[in-house]
Amino acid sequence: MSGTLAEKVWDAHVVRRAEGEPDLLYIDLHLIHEVTSPQAFDGLRLAGRTVRRPDLTLATEDHNVPTTPGPITDLVSKTQVDTLRRNCEEFGVRLFPMGHAEQGIVHVVGPQRGLSQPGMTIVCGDSHTSTHGAFGALAFGIGTSEVEHVLATQTLPLKPFKTMAINVEGELQPGVTAKDITLAVIAKIGTGGGQGYVLEYRGSAIRALSMEARMTVCNMSIEAGARAGMIAPDQTTFDYLKGRENAPQGADWDEAVAAWQHLCSDDDAVFDAEVDLNATTLTPFVTWGTNPGQGLPLGESVPDPETMGDDNEKAAAQHALDYMGLTAGTPLREIRVDTVFVGSCTNGRIEDLRAAADIVKGHKVADGVRMLVVPGSARVRLQAEEEGLDKVFTAAGAEWRLAGCSMCLGMNPDQLAPGERSASTSNRNFEGRQGKGGRTHLVSPLVAAATALRGTLSSPADLVDLVDAGAFEGSK
Amino acid sequence: MDAFTTHTGIGVPLRRSNVDTDQIIPAVYLKRVTRTGFEDGLFAAWRKDETFILNNPSYAAGSVLVAGSDFGTGSSREHAVWALMNYGFRVVLSSRFADIFRGNSGKQGLLTAQLAQDDIELIWKYLENEPGSAVTVDLVSRTVTAGDIVAPFEVDDYTRWRLLEGLDDISLTLRHEQDVTEFESRRPAYKPSTTVA
CATH class of the missing domain: 3.30.499.10 (Aconitase, domain 3)
Incomplete structure (x- = not known):
C-alpha cells in the first residue's frame, strides 16, 4: 500500500490500534527543558511513577538561561532550572546544564549530536519540536500532561494527522533563504492553514537546502498551525549525520541508511492537501504584524x-x-x-x-x-x-x-x-x-x-x- | 480529573480571533513549577485594559468562554489551560481551535466545544445584550444552550468519553503496558540512546 512519509513513520510506531480510540504511538526520543517539565515530574511523583526510558530522554536548560556570564539572578527562573536539575537527578535523566559544553537550545542540541534521525518519532514540550522533521522524523510539540505521559510510558495516544504537501520548486535567488520560504508559506496558508496537518516540504528548492536550512523551514511549521513539518531524508541528511556521536556506527550505520532510504512519500501517495510555491520568484520576506502570517x-x-x-x-x-x-x-x-x-x-x-x-x-x-x-x-x-x-x-x-x-x-x-x-x-x-x-x-x-x-x-x-x-x- | 457531563455558568463573549497562548498567559508566568495559581496570569496584558471583558463585573465570574476562531494558537504551553481552569473556566466555545491547545484541554478536563461561527455570533450578541447570562453546555447531547439559542457542537468521541468518565490518560495507557514492552523488543538496534557518548 502506498503512503506518505508521515504515514510511514506513524505506522512504524503504532504500539496498539483499536477501533474508536487514538493510536498508541511509541516515542523514540523525548527532549525536555526547564519550562514545561516541572509539573510533569511532579505528576509522576504524586502517582509514584518512574521514567520508563531515561535512555530515550534528554534534558537541556535553555528558555530561562541568561546569555551573559554569571548565575541566574531572577529567582523564578532559578527555581525552574533548579527544579529541572533536581528532577533529572531523582529520575535518572541526562541533563546538559548551563556551562556544560553540550548545553544549548533543545532543538539545536538534538540534531548536532546526531540524536535526531530519519524515521524517528520525537517529542518535546515545545512547539518548535517540528525542527527535527528536517531529518525525516515525525517530530512535534506536546503539552505538559503529554510530557508526563511520555515520561511514564514512552508512548502517546494520538489520532493520525492529515498530510499536506508543500511543493517548493525552482531555485532561490541570492539573498533569499529558507526563512523566506517559510515566511512565504505561512503568509500563503495563514496561521491556521496547517491545522491538523503534517506538512511535507518537497520539490527542487527543498532538496537543494542544507540540513540547517531545512531545520529552519520545519521549525516554523507550527506557525502555520501544523503539528509537524517533514522533509524526506536524502544524501544531504546522511552526510550530516555520519560520524556524529549519537548517530549509528559501523554495521548499524549501514543498516540504518538502508532503512532510511525507503523513507519518502510514494509517487502515488495522496496528500489531504497540496500547496505550491515558486522559489525562483521569492524575495526576502518580513512580517509587519503580530502573527507570523502577517508577512x-x-x-x-x-x-x-x-x-x-x-x-x-x-x-x-x-x-x-x-x-x-x-x-x-x-x-x-x-x-x-x-x-x-x-x-x-x-x-x-x-x-x-x-x-x-x-x-x-x-x-x-x-x-x-x-x-x-x-x-x-x-x-x-x-x-x-x-x-x-x-x-x-x-x-x-x-x-x-x-x-x-x-x-x-x-x-x-x-x-x-x-x-x-x-x-x-x-x-x-x-x-x-x-x-x-x-x-x-x-x-x-x-x-x-x-x-x-x-x-x-x-x-x-x-x-x-x-x-x-x-x-x-x-x-x- | 473530574467527570464532565453538563455545565451551566456565565458566558463571556470574547470577540477576538487568533487568540494565541501568549495572550492567554504571557511567558513570564511560565516560570512557576506548580500546577495551580495561574489565574492571575490569564489574559494578563488585556486585563490591564479596564474595558476588557473580564473587567466587566457582569462577566467576571464567567465559566464559559465564547471565543473567536483559531483559539489557542502558538506556543504549546499547557499553562494556558491551567490559567483558564484556575480562573474558573470549564468550557471554551470557538469555531476553530489550535490542535495542541485542544489536545491539552481534553487531558485536563477543559471542554473545547467547536461550534459553527454563525452560532458563535448569535451567542456573542445574546451575551452582550444580556450581560451575565448563563450558558449551558451539555456534553451528553453535544449542545450549547444560551437563552433561546440551541446550538450543536463538535467534540471527538474519544475525548467526549474520557471527559464523561473523568479518565486520566496514563492509567488508560498502562492497561496496555504489555503491548509497549513487546513493541520495544522489536525496535531496531540502530535507534539512538541519549546515555551513550
Missing part, C-alpha cells in the same frame, strides 16, 4: 487593513498596526529598528551565524541600533569562535552572547523595552513575545544583518553603497 516581501508597503477580507480580519490587522505603531502605506524598507536579534532555534545554527557575519564583516552596526548575536548552543558558539565569527560581530559593534533562547521569548534578561522595535531571526512576532510592548519583525539572518547596518529593514541588496553586494542583486 510581505520586503519591497512592499505596510498593508491597508481596509483592503482585507472580512470585518474580523480588518479589525485584527488594524489592531496589529496599532500595536506595531505602523501606518498603512509606509514602505517596509523605511521601518527603523532599535534592536537586531540573530539567534533562536529557528536561526541560531552555525550557517545562520556565518551568513550574518558575511554581511556585517568590516562594517559597523548603525547608530542607535543594538545587535545581539546568540548562538543556539555552546557547541555552535565554540565553532563560531574557531572561525573568528565572534570577532567579526564584536568589531561591527554587535554583542556576542552565550547560548540560549535569549530574545526569542521574554523569559530571560534579553528583552525588548516597551515600544522598542526589533528585526529578529526568531519565529514569533506575537504581542509581547520579546518583552512587554516590544514590536517584532521576523526576518532571515541576511535581512537581520543588513538591517543592523542600515538601521531600517533591509536586504543585503540594499547595501550596495556599503559593500560589494553585487552577489545579492537578485534579492532586491
Whole structure:
C-alpha cells in the first residue's frame, strides 16, 4: 500500500490500534527543558511513577538561561532550572546544564549530536519540536500532561494527522533563504492553514537546502498551525549525520541508511492537501504584524487593513498596526529598528551565524541600533569562535552572547523595552513575545544583518553603497 | 480529573480571533513549577485594559468562554489551560481551535466545544445584550444552550468519553503496558540512546 512519509513513520510506531480510540504511538526520543517539565515530574511523583526510558530522554536548560556570564539572578527562573536539575537527578535523566559544553537550545542540541534521525518519532514540550522533521522524523510539540505521559510510558495516544504537501520548486535567488520560504508559506496558508496537518516540504528548492536550512523551514511549521513539518531524508541528511556521536556506527550505520532510504512519500501517495510555491520568484520576506502570517516581501508597503477580507480580519490587522505603531502605506524598507536579534532555534545554527557575519564583516552596526548575536548552543558558539565569527560581530559593534533562547521569548534578561522595535531571526512576532510592548519583525539572518547596518529593514541588496553586494542583486 | 457531563455558568463573549497562548498567559508566568495559581496570569496584558471583558463585573465570574476562531494558537504551553481552569473556566466555545491547545484541554478536563461561527455570533450578541447570562453546555447531547439559542457542537468521541468518565490518560495507557514492552523488543538496534557518548 502506498503512503506518505508521515504515514510511514506513524505506522512504524503504532504500539496498539483499536477501533474508536487514538493510536498508541511509541516515542523514540523525548527532549525536555526547564519550562514545561516541572509539573510533569511532579505528576509522576504524586502517582509514584518512574521514567520508563531515561535512555530515550534528554534534558537541556535553555528558555530561562541568561546569555551573559554569571548565575541566574531572577529567582523564578532559578527555581525552574533548579527544579529541572533536581528532577533529572531523582529520575535518572541526562541533563546538559548551563556551562556544560553540550548545553544549548533543545532543538539545536538534538540534531548536532546526531540524536535526531530519519524515521524517528520525537517529542518535546515545545512547539518548535517540528525542527527535527528536517531529518525525516515525525517530530512535534506536546503539552505538559503529554510530557508526563511520555515520561511514564514512552508512548502517546494520538489520532493520525492529515498530510499536506508543500511543493517548493525552482531555485532561490541570492539573498533569499529558507526563512523566506517559510515566511512565504505561512503568509500563503495563514496561521491556521496547517491545522491538523503534517506538512511535507518537497520539490527542487527543498532538496537543494542544507540540513540547517531545512531545520529552519520545519521549525516554523507550527506557525502555520501544523503539528509537524517533514522533509524526506536524502544524501544531504546522511552526510550530516555520519560520524556524529549519537548517530549509528559501523554495521548499524549501514543498516540504518538502508532503512532510511525507503523513507519518502510514494509517487502515488495522496496528500489531504497540496500547496505550491515558486522559489525562483521569492524575495526576502518580513512580517509587519503580530502573527507570523502577517508577512510581505520586503519591497512592499505596510498593508491597508481596509483592503482585507472580512470585518474580523480588518479589525485584527488594524489592531496589529496599532500595536506595531505602523501606518498603512509606509514602505517596509523605511521601518527603523532599535534592536537586531540573530539567534533562536529557528536561526541560531552555525550557517545562520556565518551568513550574518558575511554581511556585517568590516562594517559597523548603525547608530542607535543594538545587535545581539546568540548562538543556539555552546557547541555552535565554540565553532563560531574557531572561525573568528565572534570577532567579526564584536568589531561591527554587535554583542556576542552565550547560548540560549535569549530574545526569542521574554523569559530571560534579553528583552525588548516597551515600544522598542526589533528585526529578529526568531519565529514569533506575537504581542509581547520579546518583552512587554516590544514590536517584532521576523526576518532571515541576511535581512537581520543588513538591517543592523542600515538601521531600517533591509536586504543585503540594499547595501550596495556599503559593500560589494553585487552577489545579492537578485534579492532586491 | 473530574467527570464532565453538563455545565451551566456565565458566558463571556470574547470577540477576538487568533487568540494565541501568549495572550492567554504571557511567558513570564511560565516560570512557576506548580500546577495551580495561574489565574492571575490569564489574559494578563488585556486585563490591564479596564474595558476588557473580564473587567466587566457582569462577566467576571464567567465559566464559559465564547471565543473567536483559531483559539489557542502558538506556543504549546499547557499553562494556558491551567490559567483558564484556575480562573474558573470549564468550557471554551470557538469555531476553530489550535490542535495542541485542544489536545491539552481534553487531558485536563477543559471542554473545547467547536461550534459553527454563525452560532458563535448569535451567542456573542445574546451575551452582550444580556450581560451575565448563563450558558449551558451539555456534553451528553453535544449542545450549547444560551437563552433561546440551541446550538450543536463538535467534540471527538474519544475525548467526549474520557471527559464523561473523568479518565486520566496514563492509567488508560498502562492497561496496555504489555503491548509497549513487546513493541520495544522489536525496535531496531540502530535507534539512538541519549546515555551513550
